[in-house]
Amino acid sequence: xxxxxxxxxxxxLGTTAAxxxxxxxxxxxxxxxxxxxxxxxxxxxxxxxxxPRGSILGYIGPNGAGKTTTVRILCGLLGDFExxxxxxxxxxxxxxxxxxxxxxxxxxxxxxxxxxxVAEFLLLVGRLHGLPDETxxxxxxxxxxxxxxxxxxxxxxxxxxxxxRQKVLITSALLHDPQLLFVDxxxxxxxxxxxxxxxxxxxxxxxxxRTVFYCSHVMDVVERVCDRIxxxxxxxxxxxxxxxELESRVHGGSLEGIxxxxxxxxxxxxRAAALLAALSPxxxxxx
Amino acid sequence: xxxxxADRRWxxxxxxxxxxxxxxxxxxxxxxxxxLGVDFPAFRILLRTRLLLDQRAAPSLxxxxxxxxxxxxxxxxxxxxxxxxxxxxxxxxxxxxxxxxGVPADAWMAAVSGLALGLFGLQLVLxxxxxxxxxxxxxxxxSRPVSDRTLFAARLAHVGVYLLLGGASLSFFPxxxxxxGYPPLAVLPVVPLTIGLSALLALGLVALxxxxxxxxxxxxxxxxxxxxxxxLLATFLLGGLQLVVPLLRESGVLLAxxxxxxxxxxxxxxxFGGLFAVLLGSxxxxxxxxxxxxxxxxxxxxxAAVVVAGRHFVAGLSGQLVVRAARGASWPGGLARRxxxxxxxxxxxxxAFDFALALSRRDRIFLRQALPGTLGMSxxxxxxxxxxxxxxxxxxxxPFFVPAAVCFVALTGPTLxxxxxxxxxxxxxxxxxxxxxxxxxxxxxxxxxALLVGWAAPTLLAVALLSATIxxxxxxxxxxxxxxxxxxxxxxxxxxxxxRVPFTDQARPNEVDFRNVGVILLFCxxxxxxxxxxxxxxxxxxxxxxWAALVIALLPRAWRGLDRLQxxxxxxxxxxxxxxxxSPRTS
Numbered sequence: 001x002x003x004x005x006x007x008x009x010x011x012x013l014g015t016t017a018a019x020x021x022x023x024x025x026x027x028x029x030x031x032x033x034x035x036x037x038x039x040x041x042x043x044x045x046x047x048x049x050x051x052p053r054g055s056i057l058g059y060i061g062p063n064g065a066g067k068t069t070t071v072r073i074l075c076g077l078l079g080d081f082e083x084x085x086x087x088x089x090x091x092x093x094x095x096x097x098x099x100x101x102x103x104x105x106x107x108x109x110x111x112x113x114x115x116x117x118v119a120e121f122l123l124l125v126g127r128l129h130g131l132p133d134e135t136x137x138x139x140x141x142x143x144x145x146x147x148x149x150x151x152x153x154x155x156x157x158x159x160x161x162x163x164x165r166q167k168v169l170i171t172s173a174l175l176h177d178p179q180l181l182f183v184d185x186x187x188x189x190x191x192x193x194x195x196x197x198x199x200x201x202x203x204x205x206x207x208x209x210r211t212v213f214y215c216s217h218v219m220d221v222v223e224r225v226c227d228r229i230x231x232x233x234x235x236x237x238x239x240x241x242x243x244x245e246l247e248s249r250v251h252g253g254s255l256e257g258i259x260x261x262x263x264x265x266x267x268x269x270x271r272a273a274a275l276l277a278a279l280s281p282x283x284x285x286x287x
Numbered sequence: 288x289x290x291x292x293a294d295r296r297w298x299x300x301x302x303x304x305x306x307x308x309x310x311x312x313x314x315x316x317x318x319x320x321x322x323l324g325v326d327f328p329a330f331r332i333l334l335r336t337r338l339l340l341d342q343r344a345a346p347s348l349x350x351x352x353x354x355x356x357x358x359x360x361x362x363x364x365x366x367x368x369x370x371x372x373x374x375x376x377x378x379x380x381x382x383x384x385x386x387x388x389g390v391p392a393d394a395w396m397a398a399v400s401g402l403a404l405g406l407f408g409l410q411l412v413l414x415x416x417x418x419x420x421x422x423x424x425x426x427x428x429x430s431r432p433v434s435d436r437t438l439f440a441a442r443l444a445h446v447g448v449y450l451l452l453g454g455a456s457l458s459f460f461p462x463x464x465x466x467x468g469y470p471p472l473a474v475l476p477v478v479p480l481t482i483g484l485s486a487l488l489a490l491g492l493v494a495l496x497x498x499x500x501x502x503x504x505x506x507x508x509x510x511x512x513x514x515x516x517x518x519l520l521a522t523f524l525l526g527g528l529q530l531v532v533p534l535l536r537e538s539g540v541l542l543a544x545x546x547x548x549x550x551x552x553x554x555x556x557x558x559f560g561g562l563f564a565v566l567l568g569s570x571x572x573x574x575x576x577x578x579x580x581x582x583x584x585x586x587x588x589x590x591a592a593v594v595v596a597g598r599h600f601v602a603g604l605s606g607q608l609v610v611r612a613a614r615g616a617s618w619p620g621g622l623a624r625r626x627x628x629x630x631x632x633x634x635x636x637x638x639a640f641d642f643a644l645a646l647s648r649r650d651r652i653f654l655r656q657a658l659p660g661t662l663g664m665s666x667x668x669x670x671x672x673x674x675x676x677x678x679x680x681x682x683x684x685x686p687f688f689v690p691a692a693v694c695f696v697a698l699t700g701p702t703l704x705x706x707x708x709x710x711x712x713x714x715x716x717x718x719x720x721x722x723x724x725x726x727x728x729x730x731x732x733x734x735x736x737a738l739l740v741g742w743a744a745p746t747l748l749a750v751a752l753l754s755a756t757i758x759x760x761x762x763x764x765x766x767x768x769x770x771x772x773x774x775x776x777x778x779x780x781x782x783x784x785x786x787r788v789p790f791t792d793q794a795r796p797n798e799v800d801f802r803n804v805g806v807i808l809l810f811c812x813x814x815x816x817x818x819x820x821x822x823x824x825x826x827x828x829x830x831x832x833x834w835a836a837l838v839i840a841l842l843p844r845a846w847r848g849l850d851r852l853q854x855x856x857x858x859x860x861x862x863x864x865x866x867x868x869x870s871p872r873t874s
Binding site: 075077078079080097100101103105107109111112113114115116119120123124125127128129130133137140150153154156 | 295296297298299300328329332333336339340343424426427428429430431432433434506507599602605793
C-alpha cells in the first residue's frame, strides 16, 4: 500500500513555492523530482520532499531504498542527478562547497584518518572549516568531555573502539555548528547512555533552530526523535508526514508496523524458514 | 587516572625536517596559489596531514598485542633514504659525461635535464601517480568544504616534495663532477635549478594529463580511463622510448634537430641547455628563448594542471574502478579459477585464492601499481628486441637477446606480491582473523598462488609468445626454456620474502617496507645472471640442453617453496614460517 507517490507529494509541495519557502515554512532542504541512476539501475525515481528549519526529519526505508544516495546528493557529494534540490538555499550541483560549509555529515561507515590522534583529526576538520584553534579546542573538549572521551585526545584513532570512533565522528561533524546536520545511523556502536545523550542533543539542536536529517533503521528512535518522517522504498516515497498523520492513514500501530505494511511483502516467516532449510544439510554433515 | 593539562592534550607533532621544509616552501607560494583559486589555509593543512600520515605506522585492528619493539613508523626514514640513494647514484652517468670532455655545455645540460625528466616521469607514472590519485582518504574529505582545486593542489605539492628531495640528491654528481668540465660558477647554481625545474615540469605534465583526462571523460569514468592512460604512459616510458629513439634516428628527425636548432623549442631538455648557455654568457635570441621556456614551462604546466583539474576532482577520486566485470555467471568462473581449484590443496587455500584473485581485478590501489609495472616491465624487453629485428647490422644480437628478455620479466614477480599486500578495504581482514584456521599458511599460499596464476603467469606467457613471434620458429625452443627459467625465477625468492595474506594491509602508497629490500636486490642480481645464462645458451645446443636440464631439475623444488612462505602478522608485525599444510584435498 502506498500513501503517496512521488508525483502526488510534489503536488502537495505546490508549484509556486519559492526556493527555501514551502507551504509557508522556511525549508532548509527542498527536493523535487529527484532521480539518480547508477548505470542501468534507477536508484531514485522522482523523490519530492521538504525539511522545515528547526525540525528533525526521519528518512527511513529498507536496504537499497535510496536513503544514502539521497543524503550523498544533498551533501553535494554526487553531482550527476536529475531533478531539483536546494540545501540551505544552494544547488548541490553548482554550490556543493557552500553546502559543505553549512552542513555536518555523519556517514554510516566512519571514515577517519586512523593514524592521526583524536586531537589532530579534530584540528584538521575544524581548520578545514576555517575555525580558529581556540574554538576547536573549546568545542572539541566540551563534546569529548560529554562523551567521556576527553582523556583520549592524544590517542591515535586506530586505538579507539567503534563507539569511540563514532563519538569522534559526531564531534567532527558538529565542530563548526552546522545549520543542517545529516546523520546516517548516528547511534551505531554507541552505548545506551551515549545514545540517550545524542537523542537529547539532537532535540536541543532542533529547538535552537538547527535542522537534522536523520537516516536510520531503528524505528523506535526515529519515532521518538523525529518531527516528520519520510518512508522511501524502491526509489519512491511511500509515505510522508508526522507520526500521528502516518498512524491515522496506515493502521500499523507503531512506526515499525507502518513501515512493515508499506515496505514488506509479508513473507518474512517463509523466508526465515528457507534460511533455516539452507543451513540444515550442513548441520547434518557436521553431526 | 591523572589527565594531562588541556594544552598538552591538543599538542601536535611538528613532523620533522621534511614537513617543516615543505610548509616553509608552501608558505612562499601563498600568493600564486591564492591567485589560482586555491584555498591556501586548507591547502596547507592537507599537505601537512598527508606528510604526517606518511610517517606513521599502519593501524591495526586491535586483534593482537604488538610485540615490544614493533615498528611505530611506516619505514618513512628508510624509504626516503633509499629513494635519495637511488637518485644519488642515478646522477653519476650525467656527472661522468661532464668529465669525459668534448660534450658542448648546452648538450650536457640537455642530457642532465633529459635524465631528470625520464627518472621523474617514471617515478610519477609507476609510483607517485598512485599518490596523486590516491582515493583512500576521500571518504574523510569529501563532505568537508575543500574545493577540488585545493585538494588537487595539495596532492601535487605532496608529490612535489618527494620529487624535489629526489632532485636534490640527483644533483650531487652532476654538480660536483660538472665543475671539472665546465665553469663552476655556472654549474653550481644551474644544475640544481635544472633538475628542480625538470622535476616540476614532469609533475606538471603528468598532472595536466590527468586533469585533461578528468575533463574529457568526466568523474564517473575517470578512475578507469586514467588507469589505462597511466599504463600507456608507463609502457611508453619503460619500453616505448627504446623504440622511438631508433625510429627517430632512422627517420632523420634527430639529425633535423641538430641541424635546425629552432626545433629545440619543442624538446624541453634543450630548454635547459639554452639556460646554461645564457648563464655562460650567450645572448643569442635562440638561447634566450630556450632559457625563458626553461623557467616558464614548468610553472605554466603546474598552473594549467591546477586550473584544468579544478572541477570534479573529488568526484573523480570517488569513482569506481573495475577492470573486468564478470558477466553471464552468477558465481565466478574463468581459467585462473579452474587452475586455482587444481593447485589449492585445502578449502582455506581455495578461499584465499578466490578472494585474492577477485580483489586483484578490482582493487584500485593494486591495479594502479600492478598494471603499469607489469606491462611496462614486459615492454622493456620487447622494446629492446624490435630495434634489433629492424636493424640488419644488429640482427646477430637478437638470438641472444630474446631468451634474456623473457627472463627479465621475472622481475614482475616480487613487485606483484609487494603491490598485492595493500587494499582499500584492508580492515576486512577480520574475516581471516575470525576463521577457525590454526595458522595463516594456507591463506598466504592461496593468496600468493592467485597473484602468480592470475598475474605473473599470463604476463610471462604473453611476453614469451610475443618473443617467439618476433624471433621466429628457429628460437622457439630457446624461448620455451627461457619461459621455464623465468617461472623458476619467480618461484625461487618466495620462501625468503616476508609476505602478508594479500589485500589485508592498509593501502599506504608512500610506505616502504624494508623487510624484503635485501631479498629483492639479490633477486635482481639473480635475474640478470639467469638472463645472461639464457643468452649464452644460444651459443651451443649442448649449452641449451644443460641450461634446460638445470631449470627443469630446480622447478619442482622451487614450487615446494610455496609451502615454506614466511607470513607477517599484520597486527603484531611478527614474522613466522608456517608449518607445511598437511590437510588432504577436501574441495
